[in-house]
Amino acid sequence: xxxxxxxxxxxAKHILEQQANTSNNLANxxxxxxxxxxxxxxxxxxxxxxxxxxxxxxxxxxxxxxxxGPLQQTARELDVAIQGKGWLAVQTADGAEAxxxxxxxxxxxxxxxQTQRGDAVLGDGGxxxxxxxxxxxxxxxxxxxxxxxxxxxxxxxxxxxVNPPEDNLARGNDGLFRTKDASPAxxxxxxxxxxxxxEGSNVNTVDAMxxxxxxxxxxxxxxxxxKNAESNETKASQLLALN
Numbered sequence: 001x002x003x004x005x006x007x008x009x010x011x012a013k014h015i016l017e018q019q020a021n022t023s024n025n026l027a028n029x030x031x032x033x034x035x036x037x038x039x040x041x042x043x044x045x046x047x048x049x050x051x052x053x054x055x056x057x058x059x060x061x062x063x064x065x066x067x068x069g070p071l072q073q074t075a076r077e078l079d080v081a082i083q084g085k086g087w088l089a090v091q092t093a094d095g096a097e098a099x100x101x102x103x104x105x106x107x108x109x110x111x112x113x114q115t116q117r118g119d120a121v122l123g124d125g126g127x128x129x130x131x132x133x134x135x136x137x138x139x140x141x142x143x144x145x146x147x148x149x150x151x152x153x154x155x156x157x158x159x160x161x162v163n164p165p166e167d168n169l170a171r172g173n174d175g176l177f178r179t180k181d182a183s184p185a186x187x188x189x190x191x192x193x194x195x196x197x198x199e200g201s202n203v204n205t206v207d208a209m210x211x212x213x214x215x216x217x218x219x220x221x222x223x224x225x226x227k228n229a230e231s232n233e234t235k236a237s238q239l240l241a242l243n
Contacts, residue, residue, distance in 0.1 A: 004229045012222035019215045026208040033082075033101030034201035036065040036208075037171070064177075066166050069101075069202040071194065078105040080138050081199040082161070086191030087177065089160035089184075090119040091127060097184045098176035099162060099169070101199055113144075119176075123157035124187065130156060138195045161191035 018039045028034040071081050080103035082088065087099035104116050113121040113128040120127040123144075130136060134146040134156075142159030162185040169177045179185055 004225060008222045008225035008229065012219055012226070015215050015219045015222060019212060019219075022208055022211050022215065025203045026205060026212070029201050029203040029205045029208070031102075031201050032104055033069065033199050034175075034203065035101070035171070035177075036201075036203045038063050038065055064166075064169070064171055065202055067202045069200040071197050071199055073197050075196045076104075077136055077138075077196070078107070079103060079198050080105065080142075080159070080193040080195055081197040083140075083192045083194050086161055086163045086188065087185075088193075089122040089162050089187075090115055090176070091122055092119055092174070092176065096178070096182070097122065098172065098174075098178050099164075099185070100176055103193070104198055122160040124160060125157070128157040128159075138193065140192045140194070141189070142191075142193055159193065160187050161193065162186065163188040163191050 021037050021039050025036045066085075068082075068084065080088070082101055082103065087101060088103060090098055090100055092098050098119070100115065100119075102115060102117075105121060106114055106116060107130045108114050108118075111129050111132060113130055115121060122128070128144065130144075131146060131148060134148045136144055136146045136156065138144055138159070142161050144156045144158065145153050146156045147153045164179055164185040168179050168181070170180050171177055
């Protein structure tokens with residue numbers, strides 16, 4: 001009975017957490033370059049001499065779904081999509097390097113190439129600057145060419161494109177990915193981009209909704225188990241009282 005109570009209690013708690021992750025995936029079904037989060041349950045015994053019968057259920061984030069999302073042409077000069085595997089390197093506000101597949105870029109008022117959330121896009125030599133009144137084009141290898149009025153085209157930099165091992169990546173609370181040891185990944189010449197294109201989210205909305213319904217039923221089952229445990233405890237107490 002003790003095991004049943006704790007297993008059902010923690011199971012219900014972590015079902016709600018997994019439901020929140022599934023809801024987050026569904027909410028980002030239209031977010032550019034989003035990678036779905038995969039969760040699973042696992043049993044965890046409680047360590048302690050006086051707790052041999054208790055076991056917890058934990059919602060463990062198994063992995064991230066790195067399947068590429070659909071590509072959509074936008075014909076916008078500052079839109080790029082990673083072709084196949086790979087990541088776009090950016091610099092966060094704290095100066096650390098992070099990685100994203102969100103290729104909708106912009107030029108700040110200071111002429112710095114940034115993502116839509118304001119992170120600086122990194123090139124081979126650091127953040128990339130774009131001169132004013134310059135039209136740019138991004139080649140397949142990430143090379144950025146700028147053309148100003150009455151001036152010949154010039155190379156402004158090259159996007160830092162990386163492809164670290166997926167098992168060495170961790171998703172941060174800001175949605176960006178980083179290496180687990182926080183070391184910058186090396187540029188990979190094999191990673192290519194497609195200009196004027198954005199990659200959509202890889203979330204399957206139908207699967208996410210079916211999963212939410214399944215989790216809701218699992219939560220109801222855990223509640224039923226807790227009620228049964230309470231009922232069994234009440235009956236056992238009544239039988240003991242007769243003795």
